[in-house]
Amino acid sequence: MGKQLAISAPSQLDALVKKAQRMGTGDSIRDSIVSDIYKTTHGICREVVQYEDQQKLANSYQLDRIFTSKIWGFPIMLAILGLIFWITIAGANVPSSMLADMFGVIEGYLTAGFLAVNAPDWLHGILVLGLFRGTSWVISVMLPPMAIFFPTFALLENFGYLPRVAFNMDRMFKRAGGHGKQALTMSMGFGCNAAAIISTRIIESPRERMLAILTNNFVPCNGRWPTLILLASLFMVVSSSGGIQTIVTASIVMGMVLIGIITTFTVSWVLSKTALRGVPTHYTLELPPYRRPQIWKTILLSSRDKSWSVLKRAVIVAAPAGVITWILGNIFVGGDSILTHMAAFFEPFGHLIGLDGFIIMAFILGLPANEIVLPILLMGYLSSGAMVELDGLDNVKEIFLQQGWTWLTALNMMLFSLLHYPCGTTLFNIYKETKSKKWTLLSALIPLAIAIAVTFTTAQLARYFGWV
Amino acid sequence: MTFEPIPLSEAGTGNKMRLTRIEVTGVMRRRLLDLGFVPGNEIEVLQKSPLGDPIAFRVNNTTIALRSEESSLIWGKRLGG
Amino acid sequence: MKTYTIALAGNPNTGKSTLFNTLTNMRQHTGNWAGKTVLRAEGTFQHLDTQFTLVDLPGTYSLYSNSADEEAARDYIIFEKPDVTIVVLDATSLERNLNLAIQVLEMTNQVVVCINLIDEAKRLGIHIDIRKMEQKLGVPTVAISARNKTGINELLSQVLKVASGEIVPSPTPITYNDEIEQKINELVPSIQEMLGDRLPARWVALRLLDGDESLLTTMKLWLTDQDSYKKEEALQYGQTACH
Structure with missing residues (x-):
């Protein structure tokens, strides 16, 4: 019987719809339905709910008078952002070098073990110098900052501050054709662009959501933080020391973030005037009550989850990348390794934009995940004959200097890292969310074009004026 | 003393308003209704964003921010003095 | 169990x-x-x-x-x-x-x-x-x-x-204004005749009056094949997009 129903039902339904339409539908009916429901709920609440003190309730959102005030709204926002960066950078330093030391010691034992059993050199190379080193690099550089960054963000979120950021920033995003909630998907991007792409679902209107997706790459994700922080502290900070150095590093990183934000606005604006033209879609934003976060629970849960995902990713992505890089760096064709050949191929182009062939190689091989860009680069440099043993972050500067790095190389690598295409996971998510090859491709090509244009300009300017 | 209906975008911060008319249409109208922007309901103008727009409103014990595009199409009468 | x-x-x-x-x-x-x-x-x-x-x-x-x-x-x-x-x-x-x-x-x-x-x-x-x-x-x-x-x-x-x-x-059912109630009463018998008790008739009537297009589309799919209307699969909790 079900079958018969099934065949006739849709047409019956159409008849019913027509009948209903004849009765008159639309806004006025909808209005009465909702207002009658509200009459009922108000009636229920009048009888069921008692307010002891309206003032107490009002106080719960008084904080907005400060957090979204004309005078304090933006300074507080910048201060909080700066504070998060500072805590992350300052707090991650010590555990990072401790981890690096620890892995260095383990590597020593592993090497000794390989020697003891007379393992062939290539096996030691692939497993220890490739796999182990690549993985441990990613872990020691990534784990501490992530275990600090995400919990602080989670605390802010649980406290209820994040929607206020969207509230404060909305006017600016509106000017650029976007949605205030884009501020939040950007904030998520600081953690992980791939996750941020999914989080753009909070933006209900398709046009603004697409803007948020296409520009999310311009906020540096956790895979790019270490690159930015390391380069900022190694090269941009010349002669200051201690606490001041941390603050200068944090400021440079903040500066990079600002460049990213300005790019986001500019690209959003241009897109909303060209490919994604349209009237800004309607907008509502709830500002939920401030709630005291469960501080320790949030911190522990969030750092545990993040540490776990960093570790997982280190194994899944960094380990194979380490192996591949080692192999490329140690198979010799005509006297040079494949890696060197490839780097040589990219060298002229790299030079044009103030980088070098190895850096370009690292960005290409680092497509699956941004956090492996630096490790690949270091391996590339090390395999190319530089006789530096990597046993701590301080050595990195020496390696770079030996490769002829200047402040321009560091600056442009930071800029390129900030602006270039999103990682593989992010691109995959963009494809899943937009279901469009065209937009996915654009989401990689737009940033790439901007990254090349910007680094080309700085390189040419710096050389023209003889700064390097 | 009675007040003439004015758009919410022009009602000053701190004022309580009784809604009279919603001129927004389509999905946004539905959304506004669901949030409690229903004619007859009472709302309070809480706070402007630092750049002047959007504006946060207190409705049904929740805080909702609207852009001027919408709040200029929602009308209400000021309550009290 | x-x-x-x-x-x-x-x-x-x-x-x-x-x-x-x-x-x-x-x-x-x-x-x-x-x-x-x-x-x-x-x-x-x-x-x-x-x-x-x-x-x-x-x-x-x-x-x-x-x-x-x-x-x-x-x-x-x-x-x-x-x-x-x-x-x-x-x-x-x-x-x-x-x-x-x-x-x-x-x-x-x-x-x-x-x-x-x-x-x-x-x-x-x-x-x-x-x-x-x-x-x-x-x-x-x-x-x-x-x-x-x-x-x-x-x-x-x-x-x-x-x-x-x-x-x-x-x-406790919500009572709507007389106009809506009257329309609901007109629609409910034919809805019940068509759907039996597979869907709540009063609710369907309200949705029809509201002109809820998306629901009607889904309902048609559902009536033709009880499984085909499903758009996407459920996610396991904690499955995140990243990493």
């Missing part, structure tokens, strides 16, 4: 996902911005020898298909017919939250109303007469605090009673 399916519905920011984690003993960071419940998340738990599958629907203000989230939540409740739908309300803003509760009560009577954040409400000097609320709504109503884990046992025992049929809730 009997397995019941329980759906969690509610406004955003009502602590729905916290309740989900509490019940299923999962420990994920919850929050709308970082880990928004996309489509729906599923988990399982046991209570008094009964197995439950818990489905966390996206947080929505309404079920009138204004967005993909609202459609997903509505489709699940109306077409998948979970054994019990728990409507999670924020005790500090009941008026707005009840709007959703009433929409759910028009769709099914297998409902337990759960007033969350009751500790927060107490702190703010808001007193809620739960028994009276229960009377007014006509369905079991429980006050809980998901984060402090108070009231959870009471909630589960009510859920079990409704699921097993020990309690058959009879929600």
